[in-house]
Amino acid sequence: xxxxxxxxxxxxxxxxxxxxxxxxxxxxIYERNKDPKHTFAKLxxxxxxxxxKRGVNALKKAGLEDEVQKLWVPVYGRCLHLSGSQIExxxxxxxxxxxxxxxxxxxxxxxxxxxxxxSGVSVVFGLKCIxxxxxxxxxxxxxxxxxxxxxPFVTLIGADGSYSAIRSQMQRGxxxxxxxxxxxxxxxxxxxxxxxxxxxxLKQNYIHIWPRNEFMIIAFPNRDGSFTCTLQLPAxxxxxxxxxxxxxxxxxxxxxxxxxxxxxxxxxxxxxxxQNPEIPMMTIRCSxxxxxxKILLIGDAAHGIWPSYGQxxxxxxxxxxxxxxxxxxxxxxxxxxxxxxxxxxxxxxDTIADLSENHFNEIRHLVTDPNFLLRKKxxxxxxxxxxxxxxxxxxxxxxxxxPYKQAVDLEPFYDRIIDELLKSQEIILDPYSDESEKLIYKxxxxxxxxxxxx
Amino acid sequence: xxxxxxxxxxxxxxxxxxxxxxxxxxxxIYERNKDPKHTFAKLxxxxxxxxxKRGVNALKKAGLEDEVQKLWVPVYGRCLHLSGSQIExxxxxxxxxxxxxxxxxxxxxxxxxxxxxxSGVSVVFGLKCIxxxxxxxxxxxxxxxxxxxxxPFVTLIGADGSYSAIRSQMQRGxxxxxxxxxxxxxxxxxxxxxxxxxxxxLKQNYIHIWPRNEFMIIAFPNRDGSFTCTLQLPAxxxxxxxxxxxxxxxxxxxxxxxxxxxxxxxxxxxxxxxQNPEIPMMTIRCSxxxxxxKILLIGDAAHGIWPSYGQxxxxxxxxxxxxxxxxxxxxxxxxxxxxxxxxxxxxxxDTIADLSENHFNEIRHLVTDPNFLLRKKxxxxxxxxxxxxxxxxxxxxxxxxxPYKQAVDLEPFYDRIIDELLKSQEIILDPYSDESEKLIYKxxxxxxxxxxxx
Numbered sequence: 019x020x021x022x023x024x025x026x027x028x029x030x031x032x033x034x035x036x037x038x039x040x041x042x043x044x045x046x047i048y049e050r051n052k053d054p055k056h057t058f059a060k061l062x063x064x065x066x067x068x069x070x071k072r073g074v075n076a077l078k079k080a081g082l083e084d085e086v087q088k089l090w091v092p093v094y095g096r097c098l099h100l101s102g103s104q105i106e107x108x109x110x111x112x113x114x115x116x117x118x119x120x121x122x123x124x125x126x127x128x129x130x131x132x133x134x135x136x137s138g139v140s141v142v143f144g145l146k147c148i149x150x151x152x153x154x155x156x157x158x159x160x161x162x163x164x165x166x167x168x169x170p171f172v173t174l175i176g177a178d179g180s181y182s183a184i185r186s187q188m189q190r191g192x193x194x195x196x197x198x199x200x201x202x203x204x205x206x207x208x209x210x211x212x213x214x215x216x217x218x219x220l221k222q223n224y225i226h227i228w229p230r231n232e233f234m235i236i237a238f239p240n241r242d243g244s245f246t247c248t249l250q251l252p253a254x255x256x257x258x259x260x261x262x263x264x265x266x267x268x269x270x271x272x273x274x275x276x277x278x279x280x281x282x283x284x285x286x287x288x289x290x291x292x293q294n295p296e297i298p299m300m301t302i303r304c305s306x307x308x309x310x311x312k313i314l315l316i317g318d319a320a321h322g323i324w325p326s327y328g329q330x331x332x333x334x335x336x337x338x339x340x341x342x343x344x345x346x347x348x349x350x351x352x353x354x355x356x357x358x359x360x361x362x363x364x365x366x367x368d369t370i371a372d373l374s375e376n377h378f379n380e381i382r383h384l385v386t387d388p389n390f391l392l393r394k395k396x397x398x399x400x401x402x403x404x405x406x407x408x409x410x411x412x413x414x415x416x417x418x419x420x421p422y423k424q425a426v427d428l429e430p431f432y433d434r435i436i437d438e439l440l441k442s443q444e445i446i447l448d449p450y451s452d453e454s455e456k457l458i459y460k461x462x463x464x465x466x467x468x469x470x471x472x
Numbered sequence: 473x474x475x476x477x478x479x480x481x482x483x484x485x486x487x488x489x490x491x492x493x494x495x496x497x498x499x500x501i502y503e504r505n506k507d508p509k510h511t512f513a514k515l516x517x518x519x520x521x522x523x524x525k526r527g528v529n530a531l532k533k534a535g536l537e538d539e540v541q542k543l544w545v546p547v548y549g550r551c552l553h554l555s556g557s558q559i560e561x562x563x564x565x566x567x568x569x570x571x572x573x574x575x576x577x578x579x580x581x582x583x584x585x586x587x588x589x590x591s592g593v594s595v596v597f598g599l600k601c602i603x604x605x606x607x608x609x610x611x612x613x614x615x616x617x618x619x620x621x622x623x624p625f626v627t628l629i630g631a632d633g634s635y636s637a638i639r640s641q642m643q644r645g646x647x648x649x650x651x652x653x654x655x656x657x658x659x660x661x662x663x664x665x666x667x668x669x670x671x672x673x674l675k676q677n678y679i680h681i682w683p684r685n686e687f688m689i690i691a692f693p694n695r696d697g698s699f700t701c702t703l704q705l706p707a708x709x710x711x712x713x714x715x716x717x718x719x720x721x722x723x724x725x726x727x728x729x730x731x732x733x734x735x736x737x738x739x740x741x742x743x744x745x746x747q748n749p750e751i752p753m754m755t756i757r758c759s760x761x762x763x764x765x766k767i768l769l770i771g772d773a774a775h776g777i778w779p780s781y782g783q784x785x786x787x788x789x790x791x792x793x794x795x796x797x798x799x800x801x802x803x804x805x806x807x808x809x810x811x812x813x814x815x816x817x818x819x820x821x822d823t824i825a826d827l828s829e830n831h832f833n834e835i836r837h838l839v840t841d842p843n844f845l846l847r848k849k850x851x852x853x854x855x856x857x858x859x860x861x862x863x864x865x866x867x868x869x870x871x872x873x874x875p876y877k878q879a880v881d882l883e884p885f886y887d888r889i890i891d892e893l894l895k896s897q898e899i900i901l902d903p904y905s906d907e908s909e910k911l912i913y914k915x916x917x918x919x920x921x922x923x924x925x926x
């Protein structure tokens with residue numbers, strides 16, 4: 019029976035354990051936190067967890083689709099709260115396309131329970147992996163009393179997240195390319211209780227966004243009618259930042275100026291603002307993801323991305339599905355499956371990393387920009403006219419399983435069509451008029467028959 | 473008396489110590505190696521140490537110009553050994569411009585002796601810095617017996633090289649952007665003894681290059697008539713590499729095929745090839761270089777670059793000169809001097825890092841490319857016609873002190889002139905003809921009066 023050792027019982031480690039267990043592997047998962055509940059309940063870790071088709075597909079492979087559905091709230095678009103209390107709804111698609119807002123804690127608990135029920139899979143809590151010895155094929159684990167254990171491994175998979183201990187050690191070896199890149203903003207978790215959301219009639223099946231340039235609040239719905247929010251604010255001392263606001267009255271003064279309509283939703287604002295930590299956003303890129311046929315990185319350990327596109331967990335789940343397939347393809351050659359896995363994933367993950375950085379600025383600045391909104395309208399119309407052919411970039415990423423790189427590589431082609439359309443006054447005046455529709459149809463057809471190969 | 477603690481008694485740490493000592497600071501330098509000789513004699517560390525105007529200028533500021541001159545060998549250009557034993561001389565400039573080939577060991581010893589003679593500067597060997605405590609302003613040092621000491625610091629400067637311990641700890645903090653990027657080639661040190669160099673009449677005042685695409689030998693002259701060589705070869709198992717050659721006869725077979733004219737110069741080839749380590753090349757980029765007014769990175773610790781442009785030590789020396797000026801500019805505000813230092817240096821070091829990566833490929837492939845050589849001839853002619861105005865990119869980097877970024881930013885402008893010139897058949901036929909000279913003069917004048925602002 020082939021043995022796999024996984025470090026980390028987060029979302030990716032657990033799903034990979036389940037998928038490999040179901041394929042007949044013997045899987046040992048080690049998690050540093052002693053109590054499973056601590057793993058799930060880290061402050062601020064709930065930020066931005068939305069599942070999309072990619073993640074859901076991978077969960078299907080583990081037979082968890084029905085169970086996970088019970089935990090999520092579908093969201094059908096963005097509800098923008100502009101300054102002056104004006105509200106604008108931006109649906110994600112023309113056909114009820116949805117993301118699925120879910121509590122990280124509940125999803126993690128579901129996966130743990132499923133892993134523990136999977137034959138051949140065991141999860142051990144309270145042992146922190148602090149390193150490996152490649153020549154002896156052992157890992158070092160310490161418990162809460164700093165007692166150290168050496169255990170042998172055959173295949174070691176680091177699913178230990180953005181601050182991976184396995185990757186830290188790989189980084190010290192020759193030939194390991196690595197980068198970490200922080201955003202100039204940090205996140206702080208705030209909450210909108212059910213009663214406030216109801217009193218203010220906050221639509222439940224939407225992600226609510228208060229964009230204020232350098233500051234932004236994003237609210238994700240929970241099943242109980244409450245919302246979990248992220249306040250994004252500039253990091254560092256050189257910016258005008260809430261960081262420099264030390265007193266409650268100073269903080270409230272600025273908050274009221276920026277978010278007068280959000281403040282009424284958050285009765286615990288002061289307490290949460292001063293108590294909750296500032297969570298940085300970090301992109302991690304590295305290569306190679308493996309050492310020989312022995313060690314592989316997966317999920318955030320291999321490729322941390324900013325949460326702005328909501329793809330972190332989805333990308334990790336997709337990793338699990340694809341690695342599992344690669345291991346099926348090369349059942350007796352672990353190195354070949356690692357190489358195949360990196361070949362399939364690396365360029366795609368680099369792409370979504372870039373996209374998440376860019377999208378972060380897009381959300382903050384562009385959601386209220388007239389030119390950007392006009393382009394979105396044309397895209398929406400193109401999708402209505404060519405529903406099985408054309409999807410916007412956001413849709414390709416969030417609502418299909420087209421590899422990330424391919425999804426992005428198509429964009430310049432569509433940009434040319436839209437640039438062409440924007441030469442028409444009619445389109446600028448009203449992209450939804452009959453005349454505009456005809457023009458969009460003709461232009462798209464002309465371009466797509468010439469060039470497009472989907 | 474203001475106190476400065478420097479980690480690392482390498483080239484940068486020592487020169488900075490001297491410059492600050494001369495400005496009245498009290499400087500403590502800690503070096504991990506116990507015996508100074510060990511610091512200087514690391515295998516393979518001698519690769520590519522050539523001083524240019526930037527480095528020499530900084531050494532002048534320390535009053536070391538006369539002493540250092542006694543140690544170096546001027547090199548006036550490249551001597552290419554092409555396949556088929558054909559030899560081509562490429563002078564660096566039209567006016568005897570030279571780089572200065574110098575032994576890292578001797579240069580380091582000179583700096584150590586100068587530092588020890590500088591009032592207020594002390595150098596302690598055999599204490600390795602393993603980290604700092606920011607809140608307590610202390611560093612942890614261990615000696616060879618693993619005995620640990622905590623010492624207070626006021627201002628801590630990490631001059632501890634590409635594998636900096638100070639930077640490693642900074643990397644774990646929030647907001648520290650970092651990347652390490654390895655070349656796909658490694659270096660191995662080989663030697664040409666004086667008698668072989670003499671017997672084969674190897675010109676002493678040139679850098680000798682045997683370019684063979686994926687493989688290359690570069691030989692630097694020493695004062696005793698010997699040469700220290702770098703063999704560049706592909707790293708990793710996927711390439712046709714000497715790495716896979718395990719027996720002497722296999723190695724010699726391939727070496728004879730690639731370098732039949734170099735093999736006679738190296739009587740210790742087999743021994744050196746199998747004993748000397750493979751030295752990787754790594755670019756390090758990070759930011760910010762400082763924490764508050766307390767800690768600063770300098771030299772390779774802040775910005776490791778590939779040795780291909782020969783700028784590593786020069787950039788480190790330039791750092792010392794510029795930091796020393798920044799500290800003079802803000803005598804009572806260390807943070808302001810750190811910020812000013814990073815503002816002045818970061819973009820320039822990013823530029824030379826990119827350039828060193830690109831130049832690595834240029835040397836290997838382009839030095840024998842006819843188009844590349846034709847462009848070089850036009851550049852040479854432009855410099856002859858406009859000697860105080862026009863310098864090639866290589867000359868701007870190696871023979872001026874124009875900031876690296878500015879040196880590179882000028883290139884597209886000159887490229888346009890050369891592109892324009894290459895439309896002429898006469899130029900292609902003979903860039904040195906009278907007619908070509910007139911054309912070059914006219915074209916350069918036309919462009920430069922319109923656009924150029926040096």
